Amino acid sequence: MSVATILAVLQLFKTVSPVIVSLIDFFKTRDPNENWTQEMIDAKVAAFLDAEDELDAEFAVEPDED
Amino acid sequence: MKRKLTVLLLLVLLVGCGSSHQQRVNVISNSADVLLTSYQTAELAIVAAHDSGAINDELFAKIAAKRNQVSPIMRRIAVAWQQVPRVDSSVEAFLLSPDFQAGLVLVIEIAELAGLDDVLDNLRPIKEATEQ
Numbered sequence: 001m002s003v004a005t006i007l008a009v010l011q012l013f014k015t016v017s018p019v020i021v022s023l024i025d026f027f028k029t030r031d032p033n034e035n036w037t038q039e040m041i042d043a044k045v046a047a048f049l050d051a052e053d054e055l056d057a058e059f060a061v062e063p064d065e066d
Numbered sequence: 067m068k069r070k071l072t073v074l075l076l077l078v079l080l081v082g083c084g085s086s087h088q089q090r091v092n093v094i095s096n097s098a099d100v101l102l103t104s105y106q107t108a109e110l111a112i113v114a115a116h117d118s119g120a121i122n123d124e125l126f127a128k129i130a131a132k133r134n135q136v137s138p139i140m141r142r143i144a145v146a147w148q149q150v151p152r153v154d155s156s157v158e159a160f161l162l163s164p165d166f167q168a169g170l171v172l173v174i175e176i177a178e179l180a181g182l183d184d185v186l187d188n189l190r191p192i193k194e195a196t197e198q
Contacts, residue, residue, distance in 0.1 A: 035088060036095035038151045045144045048102050052137060055106070058113045059130040059137075 091151050094160045097192055098147040101166070104188045105140055105173045109133060112180050121180065129179050136172040139165050161196050170196070 112129055115121040121129070142165050150160065160166060170193055177185040 034092060036091050036151075041095060041148055041151065044099060044102075045148045048106065048144050049141060051106055052141060055109050055113070056137070059109070059133050 090157055093157045094150050095147065097161055098143060098150075098166075100188055100192060101170060101173065102140060102144060102147075104177075104185045105136070105169070108173060108177050108180065108182050108185045111182055111185075112176070115180065125179065129176055132172060132176050132179070136169060136176065139169045139172070143169050161192075167196065 112121060112126070112133070116123075116126045146160070146163070146165065149155075170189060174186065174189055174193065177189065
């Protein structure tokens, strides 16, 4: 094996290793709050808006009877 | 070899762009989640305190007026958050938007009026971060 081949292999490894690390990071299981998906956001927003509709009644300012 | 390198480069770019997009969605989502959750926690605590008599009618009316002012803003923030994964807006654009800033200030005011220290503890770091 020539020096050039060894250098080429090392160069390739240097290039590929960050990709492997990124891919592992990308696909590994994480805390749900670390990686928000559209579905998670949609569910949170829907629950927020529903609760807000209910709380509107609690904070309704009663009109003066005068 | 050239083709392999091109494919590798495209993969690197794809992963790079994907993780940076996810990072942006995460930062915005964590901030929006803290603000909206803190706000609703405050609302529930205020209603409970009013029901138990810990907050009198006069103070409740004052808080309710402010809450009714902030509610439409918080609804708009929630809808804007829902759009974030699909649109290309920056973290700064979201956190420094007039709605987010106004919502943050008003929820802090409500929490101060009601004496909700836990809510204030959650929101102050966001306020300080957006002021920098």
